[in-house]
Amino acid sequence: MGAYAIKRIASAAVTLFVVATLTFFLMFLVPGGPFLSEKATTPQTLKALEQKYGLDQPVGVQYVNYMKRIVMGDLGTSLKMRGQEVNDIIGQRFPVSARLGAIAVLIAIAVGIPLGSVAALNRGKWLDNIIMFIATTGIAVPSFVVATTLMFTFGVKLHILPTYGLSSPMHYVLPVMALAFYPTAYISRLMRSSMLDVLGQDYMRTARAKGISQFKSLFKHALRNAVLPVITYMGPMLAYILTGSFVVEKIFTIPGLGSQFISSITDRDYPLIMGTTIFLAFLLITMNVIVDIAYKIIDPRIKLK
Amino acid sequence: MSKILLDIQDLRLSFFTPAGEVKALNDVSIRMNEGDVLGIVGESGSGKSVTAYSIMGLTAHPGRIIGGTIDFNGHRIDRMTEKEMRKIRGNEVSIIFQDPMTSLNPVYTIGDQIREVLFLHTNLDKKQAQHRATELLKLVGLNDPEKRLKQYPHELSGGMRQRVMIAIALACEPKLLIADEPTTALDVTIQAQIMELMIELKKKLNMSIIMITHDLGIVASMCRKIVVMYAGKVVEKGTVEEIFYNPKHEYTKGLLKSIPKLNATEREKLVPIPGTPVDMLNPPPGCPFAPRCEKCMKICIRSMPEFTQISDTHASACWLLQKEAAQALKGGNSIGK
Numbered sequence: 155m156g157a158y159a160i161k162r163i164a165s166a167a168v169t170l171f172v173v174a175t176l177t178f179f180l181m182f183l184v185p186g187g188p189f190l191s192e193k194a195t196t197p198q199t200l201k202a203l204e205q206k207y208g209l210d211q212p213v214g215v216q217y218v219n220y221m222k223r224i225v226m227g228d229l230g231t232s233l234k235m236r237g238q239e240v241n242d243i244i245g246q247r248f249p250v251s252a253r254l255g256a257i258a259v260l261i262a263i264a265v266g267i268p269l270g271s272v273a274a275l276n277r278g279k280w281l282d283n284i285i286m287f288i289a290t291t292g293i294a295v296p297s298f299v300v301a302t303t304l305m306f307t308f309g310v311k312l313h314i315l316p317t318y319g320l321s322s323p324m325h326y327v328l329p330v331m332a333l334a335f336y337p338t339a340y341i342s343r344l345m346r347s348s349m350l351d352v353l354g355q356d357y358m359r360t361a362r363a364k365g366i367s368q369f370k371s372l373f374k375h376a377l378r379n380a381v382l383p384v385i386t387y388m389g390p391m392l393a394y395i396l397t398g399s400f401v402v403e404k405i406f407t408i409p410g411l412g413s414q415f416i417s418s419i420t421d422r423d424y425p426l427i428m429g430t431t432i433f434l435a436f437l438l439i440t441m442n443v444i445v446d447i448a449y450k451i452i453d454p455r456i457k458l459k
Numbered sequence: 460m461s462k463i464l465l466d467i468q469d470l471r472l473s474f475f476t477p478a479g480e481v482k483a484l485n486d487v488s489i490r491m492n493e494g495d496v497l498g499i500v501g502e503s504g505s506g507k508s509v510t511a512y513s514i515m516g517l518t519a520h521p522g523r524i525i526g527g528t529i530d531f532n533g534h535r536i537d538r539m540t541e542k543e544m545r546k547i548r549g550n551e552v553s554i555i556f557q558d559p560m561t562s563l564n565p566v567y568t569i570g571d572q573i574r575e576v577l578f579l580h581t582n583l584d585k586k587q588a589q590h591r592a593t594e595l596l597k598l599v600g601l602n603d604p605e606k607r608l609k610q611y612p613h614e615l616s617g618g619m620r621q622r623v624m625i626a627i628a629l630a631c632e633p634k635l636l637i638a639d640e641p642t643t644a645l646d647v648t649i650q651a652q653i654m655e656l657m658i659e660l661k662k663k664l665n666m667s668i669i670m671i672t673h674d675l676g677i678v679a680s681m682c683r684k685i686v687v688m689y690a691g692k693v694v695e696k697g698t699v700e701e702i703f704y705n706p707k708h709e710y711t712k713g714l715l716k717s718i719p720k721l722n723a724t725e726r727e728k729l730v731p732i733p734g735t736p737v738d739m740l741n742p743p744p745g746c747p748f749a750p751r752c753e754k755c756m757k758i759c760i761r762s763m764p765e766f767t768q769i770s771d772t773h774a775s776a777c778w779l780l781q782k783e784a785a786q787a788l789k790g791g792n793s794i795g796k
Contacts, residue, residue, distance in 0.1 A: 356561040362517060363556075364576045364627070365548035368541075378566050453566055454611045 158458040162446075166439045173435040174428065178220065181427055182213050188233040188422045207233060209424075224432065230425030234418075240429035244411065248433070250320065251398030251410035257326060258333035259388075259395055266338045267384065270345025271377070277350060285342060292339025301332040301405045318407040329406040333399055337391055344383050352380040378452060385452065389445035393438040397430075461492040463530075464634060464667050465514065470527035470537075472513055481739045483509045483522065485691045491684065493634070496661065496668045498682035498699075500675060500714070504736055506691040507671045511637045513537075514669075515552055516544035532634050550580040553628035554637040558644040559620035563612040569596075569623050570608030573630060580631045595626040598663075600656055618649035622656070629660065637669045642677065654681065675718050679703060684772070687711050690737045690747035692763075697773035707767075707775035710748045746778065754779060 189195060189203050204210045208219060223230060229240035273285040308328060309317035316325045352358065353376060361371040398412025411430065418426035450456045472484040484506050491497045499507045512518055514529060516536060529536035532551055536544070556562045563572060573592040577583050583591060589608070596604035599622040612620055621641060628636055638657065642650035658681060661668055670682055678685055678699070685702045687695040687710065695708040706712045713732040720727075734751035737743060743750070749759040759778050767780035 356556060356558060357564040359517070360556065360562045360624075360627075361564070363515060363548055363554045365545040365550060365579050366575070367545060375564050375567075379564070455565055455613045 162443055166436075166443075169439060170432060170435055174221065174224065174432055175217075177428060177431045178217055179213070181422075181424060184422070186422050188424060190422075220428065224428075229429035229432070232418075232423055232426050234421045234423045234426070240425050243414065243426065244429060244433055247409060247411040247414050248397070250408065251403070251412055252396045254320070254326065254329055254333060254408065254410065255392075255395035255398065257330045259337065259392060261330065261334040262337035262341055262391075263384075263388075265334075266341025267345050267377075267381065269338070270342040271349050271372070271380070273342065273346040274349035274353060275372075282346075286346070289339040289342040289346075292335050293343070295335075296401075297332060297336060297399060298401045298405065300335045301329075301402050304328050304332055305405065320408055329402050329408060332402045332406070333395060337395065340387065340391075341384055344387060345380065348383045349376060349380040352376045355379070382449065382453060385445055385448055389441045390438060393434065393441045397434050397437060461494060463490060464493045464495070464532055465489070465491045465669075466528075466530040467510070467514070468528045468530075470510070470513065470524065470529060472509060472518065472522060472524050474522045476521060479740050482742060483691050483739065484513070485742075486527070487688075487691070487693050488527075489686055489693065489696070491667060491669070494665060494667055495684060496670060496682045498670045498672065498678035498685045499688060500673060500678055500685060501688035502673060502736060504690075504739070505688040507688055508639050509691075510688070511554065511639055511669060511671055514635075514637065515548055515554060516541070517548075517554075546580075549576050549628075549633075550631045551633055552635040552637065553631070553633045554639060555621070555624050555628050555641045557640040559617055559624050560644065562624055563620055565612055567611070568608065569610055569612065569615070573608070573623070573627055576627055576630045591630070592626075595630055596623070598629065598660070599623070599626045601626075617645050618652060621645060621649075621653055625653075625656065625660070629664065632664060633666060635667045635669065637671070639671045640673070642674070643672075657681070675714065687714070690742065691739065692747060692776070694748065694777070695773075695775040697769070697775075701770065701773040705769075705773070707769055707773070707780055708748075708777045709752045709754055709779070711775075713751075746776070756782075 187204075187209070188207075189200055195203075201210070208216060211219075220230070227241075229244070232238045232240055232243060235243065269285050269289070273282045273289075276282045305317050305328060308315040315327050316322070317328060319325055320329075358371065358375060361375045362368070366374070397415070398408075398410035400412045400416040402408070403410040403413040404416075414426070415430045415434075417423075418430060446458060450458050467487060467489045470484050470487040471482070474481040474483055487506065487510055489497070489499075489510070499510065501507050509518070509522070513524060514531060514536060516539065518524065524537050527537070531547075534543075534547060534551075536547075539547075563569075567575075570589070570592055573595060574585075574588045577588045577591055581588075592608055593604045596607055601607050601619060601622050607615070607619075607623075612623075615623065625641075641657070642653050645653060654677060657668070660666075668681075670678065672678060682699055684698055685696065686693055687702065687708065689710050695702065695706070695711045697705075702711060703715065706715055710732070713730070716730040717732060719729055732751055737747045737750065743760065745758070745760040745762050746752070746764055749755045752759065756778055764776045764778045764781055766774040766776050767784060768774050769780070
């Protein structure tokens with residue numbers, strides 16, 4: 155276990171370093187700069203601004219300076235939102251996205267797993283067909299269509315749910331539904347196929363031969379084995395959903411990290427782009443470690459190496 | 460005469476597949492007494508396992524019993540509900556499957572899986588169940604039982620896992636143990652160990668065993684009575700001696716010829732049974748073995764022969780026997796004694 159921890163931390167550091175380096179140079183390959191949209195920029199002010207933020211130096215020097223700072227845990231200052239630390243921006247916006255995402259994930263699990271299992275148990279019957287039709291739709295329809303349809307139906311036509319901001323629990327309903335739609339559909343499909351696989355296993359026959367009821371054998375013997383592929387998918391899914399969806403946050407006007415990330419790119423807000431990318435990478439790595447540990451707990455055959 | 464434990468009468472079972480009805484069992488009748496060891500032999504697809512599973516009410520979808528009766532230990536199995544069946548499974552009748560590598564749930568410990576069946580059918584508390592589980596592992600010859608109980612299936616070898624499966628099957632001291640090719644997936648030395656264990660346990664616990672196998676060696680060493688099945692039908696039944704020394708059905712004869720012998724000369728070749736098993740979707744109206752039978756007559760293709768009783772215990776369904784009997788009658792001699 156100790157060796158495993160050291161190995162994972164070391165590989166995480168390397169991954170973060172590679173991600174930071176690649177993003178840094180890719181970012182500078184994109185034409186444009188952070189101050190181009192400023193009103194009435196004279197060449198002198200532009201130069202002064204670039205000098206202030208060190209953007210006049212060669213890219214190599216900037217890279218070395220930047221890497222030195224992030225090793226200390228300082229992600230720098232935003233170029234667009236003057237005076238705001240990137241750390242603070244992430245600190246403010248991430249919890250908003252994370253809360254929304256966490257609810258969506260919980261719903262996706264709570265709905266997707268039973269739905270997939272029910273479909274598997276009724277394979278080929280009408281219930282299975284209905285569930286799989288919905289699930290396939292959920293995967294095929296892009297989130298902006300889902301979000302706008304929800305908004306139009308419940309907000310504009312029926313007037314029962316608010317459509318922007320997050321000021322009350324009711325405000326969460328539509329964005330959470332929009333966010334949860336895809337993972338719910340995906341988990342149902344995953345669950346269905348892995349459940350079908352498990353139901354055909356010899357140990358399920360052994361369980362029946364012991365005299366266990368079908369319901370109990372499903373819960374005790376099938377579910378724990380069938381849920382493994384879902385756990386695998388959960389790692390990256392959690393990281394992406396918790397950091398927020400640009401589309402959903404834009405449509406429902408939510409001040410989350412997802413929309414911030416995209417606008418930082420269009421703004422060429424270099425430190426913010428770097429900061430959010432590194433943060434996302436960090437979150438992904440963490441989630442994968444958590445998934446590995448969860449895997450080990452559920453399936454004793456897995457060895458953490 | 461000892462008590463009849465299992466009486467299967469004219470059992471018919473079909474699988475209703477999209478391609479059509481597969482008649483897996485056709486008028487199968489098997490009777491066994493308490494304490495008997497019965498061998499069911501036959502090639503793959505002959506209906507041996509389906510017969511055994513139907514005794515436990517474990518017929519897999521889309522299979523269904525469409526006729527006949529199964530009387531086991533005073534229960535009419537074919538009429539029981541799923542709920543009633545659950546009280547019998549693992550309790551009065553249990554089963555050991557072919558492949559021990561996949562028959563145990565990989566995510567639970569051996570202890571969990573043994574205790575589970577105890578909690579289901581007995582009133583033992585946790586401590587008693589633990590004690591009983593240890594006892595069972597000792598019974599099936601696993602060393603260090605306390606440690607084994609805490610281990611997961613993947614930490615045990617195939618032979619050890621089959622011992623665990625036997626322990627689970629014996630946990631509630633069943634009247635009948637069904638062994639569905641219990642050694643097929645194991646290597647030869649382990650096979651011998653498992654067979655020895657089963658013979659020893661049979662003596663100790665005085666239970667009845669149905670041994671399903673295609674290994675005639677196992678049958679000879681273990682069983683008293685044999686049922687030979689072919690294409691969902693019983694073609695011959697009798698005691699071990701009768702089947703081995705006086706086989707009457709052409710299929711049984713072929714089966715015996717295909718066993719390798721230790722004292723065979725180098726030139727002597729194994730004789731395989733030519734042809735392939737019948738298509739169960741479109742079974743012929745006559746004897747299912749007719750297309751592969753060397754002594755096939757016209758009548759064999761047209762209709763299925765009745766059983767000819769050779770002795771009290773020995774019967775075979777073959778037209779040749781009927782013909783012999785008829786000729787014997789014509790000649791004025793009676794057959795048999």
